């Protein structure tokens with residue numbers, strides 16, 4: 001019997017995994033530059049966290065979560081997103097008691113049982129950041145600036161940043177009422193999901209992919225006309241900040257975002273060349289979430305980027321798996337016995353060393369060194385072993401020198 005990976009989930013092998021490491025390194029570097037510290041939360045959480053944190057009427061909670069009861073009958077879920085777990089960790093750690101402002105980033109796999117297609121998988125990786133404890137527009141601006149810098153540094157071009165404000169507890173209810181009333185009138189024409197959404201959270205109908213629903217919602221009023229003065233001022237401040245940083249963006253009054261707790265700023269970045277799944281990342285402000293999850297009343301803002309989609313779009317240089325590799329070719333019993341401690345010694349000195357596990361001919365070992373892209377090869381045969389020296393061959397210039405064992409590390413690191 002042979003096995004395959006679970007549908008919608010993928011292996012990453014070298015050299016592709018090298019490109020992943022490179023993207024993750026860019027994410028860490030950019031996050032550090034903006035003062036964000038890494039948070040790693042478990043892959044599994046209590047299901048209730050997501051029901052509460054994402055919202056019951058969301059597509060994720062309704063039908064995409066991997067949920068199971070463990071042997072103790074605890075209801076658990078593979079995390080479908082990173083914000084609720086990070087906020088839970090923030091509350092549980094009591095971080096807010098020592099510092100009113102927390103800036104976190106995370107990197108890792110998320111799970112959603114969606115229909116797989118190009119750019120949409122059942123396990124996918126996200127890089128995300130959360131600023132918890134800042135209500136000012138400056139936080140929204142910084143989060144968006146970080147996102148755009150990350151995407152730029154990762155080599156993405158032709159990006160479109162769309163931004164909206166979803167209003168707040170003061171102005172949104174009036175808008176939702178109007179929306180609900182209008183949706184009631186067109187109820188029979190909406191898809192089953194949207195019929196339910198129109199009651200539980202009408203904003204979600206803007207997320208619907210059904211072509212008929214999309215067409216129907218085009219004529220509905222937008223939140224923009226209902227913003228209160230404070231929301232208008234916040235949104236304007238965010239836009240002015242983005243302009244100052246020369247971050248191009250457009251208002252899209254139909255961005256709703258999937259999560260219930262989004263207020264005010266919501267944004268999405270799309271890219272050309274991804275087909276239907278063209279959203280690379282998105283985020284927004286979630287001022288009610290921390291409280292809803294049992295924490296203090298502190299605001300938050302963040303984003304998440306999908307790394308698979310990003311990697312579909314960028315041709316990152318794929319460096320060799322171990323740059324600056326050296327190869328140790330030992331021939332004959334005595335030389336091979338001496339080789340292993342020498343190789344370990346060189347590795348201790350910080351040199352990436354490869355060698356052949358089997359006692360093969362020099363020719364075949366040289367071929368392997370060449371295939372691996374080794375810059376230099378240490379050759380040790382019976383004659384050299386007697387002299388306690390090895391030959392160091394520069395694979396580019398073909399130049400060979402005899403080097404005493406003690407000086408090997410130096411000879412191999414010399415440029």
Ligand code: AMP
Nearest residue numbers: 119120121124279280281304305306309
């Ligand atoms: P969301 O958490 O839904 O706001 O998604 C944020 C980003 O994660 C999206 O813009 C995508 O880049 C990525 N993403 C979401 N769902 C998937 C998926 N099923 N497969 C691959 N990437 C995804």
